[in-house]
Amino acid sequence: xxxxxxxxxxxxxxxxxxxxxxxxxxxxxxxxxxxxxxxxxxxxxxxxxxxxxxxxxxxxxxxxxxxxxxxxxxxxxxxxxxxxxxxxxxxxxxxxxxxxxxxxxxxxxxxxxxxxxxxxxxxxxxxxxxxxxxxxxxxxxxxxxxxxxxxxxxxxxxxxxxxxxxxxxxxxxxxxxxxxxxxxxxxxxxxxxxxxxxxxxxxxxxxxxxxxx
Ligand SMILES: C[S@@+](CC[C@H](N)C(=O)[O-])C[C@H]1O[C@@H](n2cnc3c(N)ncnc32)[C@H](O)[C@@H]1O
Numbered sequence: 001x002x003x004x005x006x007x008x009x010x011x012x013x014x015x016x017x018x019x020x021x022x023x024x025x026x027x028x029x030x031x032x033x034x035x036x037x038x039x040x041x042x043x044x045x046x047x048x049x050x051x052x053x054x055x056x057x058x059x060x061x062x063x064x065x066x067x068x069x070x071x072x073x074x075x076x077x078x079x080x081x082x083x084x085x086x087x088x089x090x091x092x093x094x095x096x097x098x099x100x101x102x103x104x105x106x107x108x109x110x111x112x113x114x115x116x117x118x119x120x121x122x123x124x125x126x127x128x129x130x131x132x133x134x135x136x137x138x139x140x141x142x143x144x145x146x147x148x149x150x151x152x153x154x155x156x157x158x159x160x161x162x163x164x165x166x167x168x169x170x171x172x173x174x175x176x177x178x179x180x181x182x183x184x185x186x187x188x189x190x191x192x193x194x195x196x197x198x199x200x201x202x203x204x205x206x207x208x209x210x211x212x213x
Contacts, residue, residue: 006101006123007072014053021054021076023124029117031199032055032145035206036115036116041065044111048135050100050128051118055080058089065091068105070098093164100128115130116145118177126183133190137213140192145198148205149176155202163193184209 008094014021037060040047044065049057053068053076069092071077077095084092098104100115100122113132122128132142150156163174177195184190189212198204 006096010121011060011073014194015069015075018054018073018075022056022079026056028199029056031034032204032206033116034060034143035196035198036114036143037061038120039141039208040112040114040204043139044137045047046110047112048103048105048110049114049116049131050103050132051115051121052077052080052095053118053193055083055089055092055095056082057114057116058092061089061091066093067091067094068094068110070096070097070100070103070105074096087171091172100133100181103131103135105135109135109138110151111140112143113133113140114143117147119146125175125179129183130187133187133211134203136155138211140211141193142211144180144209145204145206146175147203148207149174151176151178151201153171177205180209 020097028054033056037057039060040062045064047061047065047067049067052071054198055069058067058069058080069080074097076096080095101124111137119125130140136142150159184192190209192207194208195208198206
């Protein structure tokens, strides 16, 4: 299966999801979305959200931020554009179709890159993280929020048993924090500085990965 095929599959899936995504996820993902937006805002005003979707996170960035959102799906972005107008989100400076692995944005342009509930969907997450590092200013942070599989113990066994069920609703159990840590450990100037549980704990986590200043 080629990467191109996966991207087209994602676009088709999210063309359908765009119609009812907010109804399903507006409450369920709110804790992680708020925490990711706050962590990004603490880094500085210039924020990139990769996989901005229908724009559910946009209202959580302070009005002093300058936020750019990108997404693979034009249909999801259309919903985000409606929110920017309806909610008067002046902190949003641009919304564009873009692949996480090929960001058409300048080097060292952002204080923070947020990736809420996206990284497990990207066929090559390490390539996407390297693109995010490229557009990050020295001292900036990549902030990932996602379902993260347990590394070991009983929880890992329970998740392995439930994996087929979880997969039917689009969540993976095999993406783990250790994969992000391994990328950071082998990438110049990058280190994981915090891993915190978000709702629903212990299944979902927010991870801050910092670029040395
Ligand atoms: C679960 S939604 C999350 C949306 C938003 N961040 C939120 O928290 O509500 C995942 C989004 O990631 C986007 N996506 C998936 N693969 C992508 C890629 N390779 N590049 C950019 N966006 C991608 C999808 O189109 C979808 O809008």
